[in-house]
Amino acid sequence: MKRILVLTTGGTIVSLQTMDGLKPDNENIIHILYEKIYSLAGDYDVTIEPIFNKDSSNIIPSDWYIVEDSIRKHINQYDGIVILHGTDTMSYSAAMLSYLFLGINKSIVLTGSQLPIVYDNSDGVNNLIDAIITAGDGRLSGVFVVFHDKIINGTRAYKRSSINIDAYISCNYPYVGVIKDRTLFITSDYKKIKENESGTDIIPARKRKETIIPKIYLLKMIPGIDESIIDYIQNENYQGLIIEGYGLGGMPVANTELMNKLETLIKRKIPIIMATQCVYDGVNLDTYEVGIKANKIGMISAYDMTTEAVYTKLIWILSLTDSYEEIIKILQTNFCGELNTKIQ
Structure with missing residues (x-):
């Protein structure tokens, strides 16, 4: 029984x-x-x-x-x-x-x-x-x-x-x-x-920091988005930003002030992950100009992860490490079926 x-x-x-x-x-x-x-x-x-x-x-x-x-x-x-x-x-x-x-x-x-x-x-x-x-x-x-x-x-x-x-x-x-x-x-x-599945047998050790929940901002792209929202994210000391872009990960790159503010966050080692507003297929930042330019300033592709999987993964990662390089590595590693990096 x-x-x-x-x-x-x-x-x-x-x-x-x-x-x-x-x-x-x-x-x-x-x-x-x-x-x-x-x-x-x-x-x-x-x-x-x-x-x-x-x-x-x-x-x-x-x-x-x-x-x-x-x-x-x-x-x-x-x-x-x-x-x-x-x-x-x-x-x-x-x-x-x-x-x-x-x-x-x-x-x-x-x-x-x-x-x-x-x-x-x-x-x-x-x-x-x-x-x-x-x-x-x-x-x-x-x-x-x-x-x-x-x-x-x-x-x-x-x-x-x-x-x-x-x-x-x-x-x-x-x-x-x-x-x-x-x-x-x-x-x-x-x-x-x-x-x-190209998963990993390496399970990162936890530091048990979760009593302090990291501040992560979820930002959905809309036509005419006001770039001053990035100032708020920076001033309020958010530790990560998830962007729900268009389609394969499109950004309004013509808004140079927005892109410059995002690049400033990245230079301060705040991880910015590009997800998609679409339900299926995922992100590919190597196809359109509006994705390639996002990739060039250092945005991290969520590939085919759901927004829920990205958000919780980033919270989990920030309980493991403070290293920006390690954060990126773990984000782009598949652990439990959450991620496929081979998006066409």
Whole structure:
């Protein structure tokens, strides 16, 4: 019998209706969660424990370390871990936990729902059962998101819908697997990519600096962007900047004042990572003038990483090192399926 620990953090799946709208309520939902998974009783010994009780819109980076500590406290006593989480920031949490648990030989599975589990038509029951099955499957190890019968690598989950129960896709990466009739099938594409993936066996040592969360700014390019925003980023001592550029990583390079201000940040060894506003394919700074000039001043390509994976990776890296050269090297190294540098 597989021993699975379910840790609850809040989210829609454990929400109840209140006068102020839907609100997570771990304490009054736990007995209902046990009832919903009763059919697994013969195959899985499930323990459910709360960590905290938040709508995931209220998740902050320090919460990820609280979840990490809870997992590390219990992981040796269980075959796998399930984390119930709100869907709005689940991609961020899954990506961060992927970096924090590099090399783990068990599965940590995040799931949630679009409708509270107390609703008769909730997708939460199937998602929870599928997550438990995935966590107990010894063929998989690492961090995953399980949603609507699909298993997604933790650094590749992307929420595409605010309402539809098929809310998550795997971005620029094969689906890890699917679950049908409570049977888990690992996809051939995932097996193939794992065989050929140019990952690394080197796991950087942590300095445990995360009590001080680094300040990272996410800036989306828009037509006519005001370059004075860069002054704010500099004056407020941000330690990193992620730019969501156009297409393959386009910048308004005709705005020379903007480009000069960005180059000044780079010369001060503030990492600037170029991501894309597009969901699929990624960044290539060697194609258009508007990307080549960004590359020439020292912007770092995010390649095909999601914004969520870039943001959390930079937070993680800044807990490892203060060296600008090491930051760049680690950013452009694939550790857990988050990165493919061979973007055409």
